[in-house]
Amino acid sequence: MIKFSSTRLAWVFALSMLASCKQENKETGQGPTEKPNIIFIMSDDHTTQGLGVYGSRLAALDPTPNLDQLANEGMLMENVFVNNAICVPSRAAIITGQHSQRNGVLDLEGVLPPDRQYLPKEMKKLGYQTAIIGKWHLHEEPAAFDYYQVLPVQGKYFDPDFRVRGGEEWPNNVVKTKGHSTDVITDITLDWLKNKRDKSKPFFLMHHYKAPHDDFENAPRYDDYLADTFIPEPESLYDNKNNGSIATRGANDSLTRIIGSSVSRRNLIRNQAMNIYQDSSIYKQYRDASTIGTDEHVAWKYNEEEKKIASQVYQDYLKRYLRCVKGVDDNIKRLLDYLKENDLYDNTIIVYTGDQGFMLGEHDYIDKRWMYDESMRMPFFVRYPKKIKPGSRSDAIINNTDFAPTLIEMAGGTAPDYMQGKSFKTILETGKEPEDWPKSTYYRYWMHMAHRHGNPAHFGIRTKDYKLIFFYGRYWVDTDDPNAEYNKASWGNDFTRKTPVAWEFYDLKKDPKEMNNAYKDPAYQEVIAQLKKELIRVREELDETDKNYPHIQKVIDAHWND
Structure with missing residues (x-):
């Protein structure tokens, strides 16, 4: 038997601890007792129907293999809902933890000044370096973040401009880039992670894509994706049965020509053909009035010709949408690969969501805004193996005002009283819904x-x-x-x-x-x-x-x- 002196044992133990600390420092950028990093990833208009893991009619197309894998490594939330299915109010609710009248953002013209940008403020109190990259859309400067590089308002799909912290004052602090926005946003985030963050601190990063917001401009490398594939159609595209009311259809369906932007030519004011064919020689064919007449007070009814037209529009619509989704999914892999290669993957809380749902032809509707589930339901899943069981699911009712309190608690803090949302940290970690959890x-x-x-x-x-x-x-x-x-x-x-x-x-x-x-x-x-x-x-x-x-x-x- 080999015998070691007490001095030698002490040296062996010390070297072992040092190696452990070095490894931990490599993984997190901090010491072994520091907080986890947090990446909050949000795409624009990415609805649950556009993810395979939610089992929708599109799941068989396998549109999101990388996001599905991420979801399966953590908890997928089945009943997460937006407070208002439109970009600006939803983002304000996420940043403030408050509903619209409390945070002052009711519609697309609402603004969120720095003094109400609560989530980054609270994260900084907890020792986090904060950054937001990609879509912001809350009009005023995201000055509460330590670093930002954000699209002006909606931003462009190709060669997007960004407003960047430093140099010129907002809104003149613009830099130009080349490429597709989904690729460029990922490039900027990877550059920040590699070269610009303070590696002595944990980071809270909001990584926000423009895609797949309409008008669905995908990177050219996806032009042939799903080209020869038939996209499953919702039954309600052609027959809305008893959905709606006099408020959404009019008496005897007399308002169906003006209410609810449509896939078909039902809506005379805005339909998807007007959007996706506007630069095409076939635009006029689809723009022209329906064969059943143009009177806005005449109820819409399908005939075989209109079904054929609606089907073609739907196929083109969904393929453009899913090509943008494919770009997001591939770029998520780039981001996750970086985290894995740099030993950050398991010490980073990774959240994925969309800023609301989206109508993909259900009820012959496009866009969002509605309180119908396809519009108000948000995809939401979280991976953090130290606390969240892989492959878990929850059907607890969650509102997007609950995001900020939850992230704050996961970072080791306490949600402030001024936030109306509630933390669902215990649901993520236990899979159990507390008895006093909201039922609506x-x-x-x-x-x-x-x-x-x-x-x-x-x-x-x-x-x-x-x-x-x-x-x-x-x-x-x-x-x-x-x-x-x-x-x-x-x-x-x-x-x-x-x-x-x-x-x-x-x-x-x-x-x-x-x-x-x-x-x-x-x-x-x-x-x-x-x-x-x-x-x-x-x-x-x-x-x-x-x-x-x-x-x-x-x-x-x-x-x-x-």
């Missing part, structure tokens, strides 16, 4: 028939089993009143219509695709009454009432018991 989520789309999309203003509540929506329309705005104050850019424009008021109710267990508005069904009247009580309670709790909008409150009072 609140939604509010403030804009009305704006930007040619034709979505009436509405709010509502969703539980795991049911959904109740109130479309209050535009009767609350008296445009003849010189003292009426509202955001005319988002709350009404040249295509504004006064739309009817109506309720919609869906039994999500029996009708998950929301094809039957059962609001008038006697069997559900008790459930609906309870949901209305919950809706009142939540609106008061979140300071989301209409006490500051008496025109809206007047409509609510007049139609609450309809």
Whole structure:
């Protein structure tokens, strides 16, 4: 037996500890007791239907193998919902942990000044170096971040400009780049990770893609992706059955030609053919009025010719969308490969989400804005093997105002009282939903028939089993009143219509695709009454009432018991 002196044993132990510390320092950029790094990855309009791991009709196409693998290595959340399915309010909710009336961002014109950029502020208090790269879209400078390189407003798909911290003052601090935005955003993030971050600190990085936001301009290398593949179509593209109400369809479907931007030529104001064929010689063919006439008060009905046209538009639409998604998925691999190669992968909390859902032809709708699930549901999964079990799932009701409190707690802090969201850290780590966890989520789309999309203003509540929506329309705005104050850019424009008021109710267990508005069904009247009580309670709790909008409150009072 070999014998060691106590002095030699002490040296062996010391060298062993030193090697351990060096390895830990290589992995994290900090010492062994420091906090995990956090990367929050968000794509624009990447809906759950566009990810294989959510098992949608598109899953067999395998559109996101790298993101699916990431999701399978952590927890996938099945019931994550946006507070308002439009870019700016959603991003404001994520940054502030607050709903729209509390953070002041109700619509696309809303701004978030540095003093309300709470998430990076709280992360810096916890010792994190903070950065945001890619899409920002909250108009004012993201000055609360230590580093930023962000697209101006929506930004461009090709050769995008960025506003960068340092040098010129915002908004003149512009640098030009070459390439496709998805590639360029990843390049910038990798450069920051390699060369610009302070490796003595943990980092909190928000990595935000523009893709797959319309108008779906993919990198040329994806032009042939899915070219010869038939993309599965939603049944509701051609037959919307009893989805909707007088508020979304008009009496006897008389408003179907103007409400809800469409895949087909149903919507005379905005349809997908107008978007994707605008630079093509076939644009005029699809722009021209439908064969059934142009009267906006004549109900839309499919015939065989219109089905053929809608199918071609849908196929082209989805292929363009999925080519942008493919670019995101491939670039995610580049980012994850860097983390793995530099021993950062297992000590970094990696979050992936979209800023809301997106309609991919369901109900013959495009875009988002609706409270229907394809629009309001966000993809969301988290990988962190030190705390989160691989292959786990949760159906807890999560709102995007909950993101900031959760990230703060995962970083070792405590969510501040001014945030309305709640941390779901324990759900991620245990897979169990606390008994006092919220059983519902609140939604509010403030804009009305704006930007040619034709979505009436509405709010509502969703539980795991049911959904109740109130479309209050535009009767609350008296445009003849010189003292009426509202955001005319988002709350009404040249295509504004006064739309009817109506309720919609869906039994999500029996009708998950929301094809039957059962609001008038006697069997559900008790459930609906309870949901209305919950809706009142939540609106008061979140300071989301209409006490500051008496025109809206007047409509609510007049139609609450309809």
